[in-house]
Amino acid sequence: MELGSPSQTKEILQKYNLNLKKSLGQNFLVDGNILRNIVGVADITKDDTVVEIGPGIGSLTQQLAKEAGEVIAVELDDRLIPVLEDTLAEYDNVKIKHGDALEVDFDQLAGKNYKVVANLPYYITTPIVMRLLEEDFSVDKIVVMVQKEVAERMVASPEDGKDYGVLSIGVQYHTAANIAFNVPSSVFIPQPRVDSAVVSLTVREESRAEVLDEKFFFKVVRASFQQRRKTIRNALSKAANIDLSRDLVDEALERVGIDSRRRGEKLNIEQFAQLSDLLFKLKYN
Template identity: 50%
Template sequence: MDNIKGIIRKNNIRLTKALGQNFLNDEGIVNRIVDAADVGKEDVVIEIGPGIGSMTHELCKRAGEVFAVEIDARLIPVLAQNLKGFSNLHIINNDVMKLDLKRDIISLLSPERKPEAVKVAANLPYYITTPIIMKLLEENPGIDSMVFMVQKEVAERMTAAPGGKDYGALSLAVQYYSRPRAVFDVPPHCFIPQPGVYSTVIRLDIFKTPPVTVKSEELFFKIVKAAFGQRRKTLLNALSNSGCLAQGKQDIRQVLEDTGIGESRRGETLSIEQFAQLSNAFFEKGNSL
């Protein structure tokens, strides 16, 4: 592909801040991201936000098929022109948040074309990073792994362990569905225009089954959200004030005591196993939402 700056200038592209458009301008970083995605000829790749196609170009060289989902209609002809030599590319002009990936993408594969794996690669707009990642994890459309470029602070939250300031509801949600691993950091000067923060490439390997067994996922995540909704409060007070449980404060205290989780602890000190234990205990007490 031609130089990114040259393509932007040639096509008179005005990058839109509202869409969080920051194009990668470093071929070495692009190659490292695709390396992290571990893409092969038997794989189908869904790329979210291909922009003008700098990473798409490398994905098409390595993957069996690439579905590039781009929300900005202005970029579609540029993307098509830059990648016209690839017959394995499918460009979709849509908002990924409005797509059902299983229906709108994966089902488009012919019956005889069963991929070895379905993978996602994306340089996500920072303003909508978390909603996109959670949509993909919760919908479970059959994705095996995902590699994203995200704001460094978000990557730290997704990979955080119990006990630290970065550990929270996002950490537990991501770690319930996947095994996250920060791969490498990317400085601002690798983008056009330069963002005001460092970025991190993170890989999520999707679990076939979650690492803990919960009797109600809805209740599990409500308890997690309640525990971190008021981080400075004790677990007893945070759960009592949240309104997500059928029991009153005294009954909540009793469940905490029965599970061996002290009422004065805070949510940030509980492991995913302890949150599962807690939600299962409340489920058995009548919180079958």
């Protein structure tokens, strides 16, 4: 039985008397071609262990199970656990885990060198993606469906204006990121108000830019974007999270050759790395 169709999805929802929860961002994908395309983007083989976040009724899980060696599906909504045990009963390579993706230890579940695939609820997209990248999990690749606007922010560069920001730098610092394809809102039950996109994030063996102190680097980045209309000089010298004097900021900007009147949104990752390293040295040495 193919799960990813409007009729099957409605039948399952009726069978289990399921009312979808807006608070959990539950929108179920009902297009088999798109489900299979997501698996294709993730380049799943029988050698792969795949962690799926938010399997819902198991439509994407089913397609992953056909291609992967093992699928571990992490679902927060306890009402869906018996549904998944039913819809995925024929797949002995699927394990269903009741848990919160913002808390679960993915390495403990999946071991090393696994892939993460998910149709993420919009409201927790950024926290989950950044948790996967910042907490040093042993994940090789992340393929997620997210709100189209968020996908565009993930892959944005300084040339992309307001789309470029802290999320862009955080994602691209850790991964090679690209938008695989867009997904219209019409292929979901219930239909969301916005379109989605599937993003492929291949985790880098080494971060895009080498920095002296990663936490300090991201403090500089966050301070630079906190008030986007401010110049880089004013943003950094007035940022409460980093405590830098104007003289120190001026010296660092001059030495790395960045015009103090530029805004942070015009600096690329390598420039932020160079600037943060010099600020770190001037502040702590």
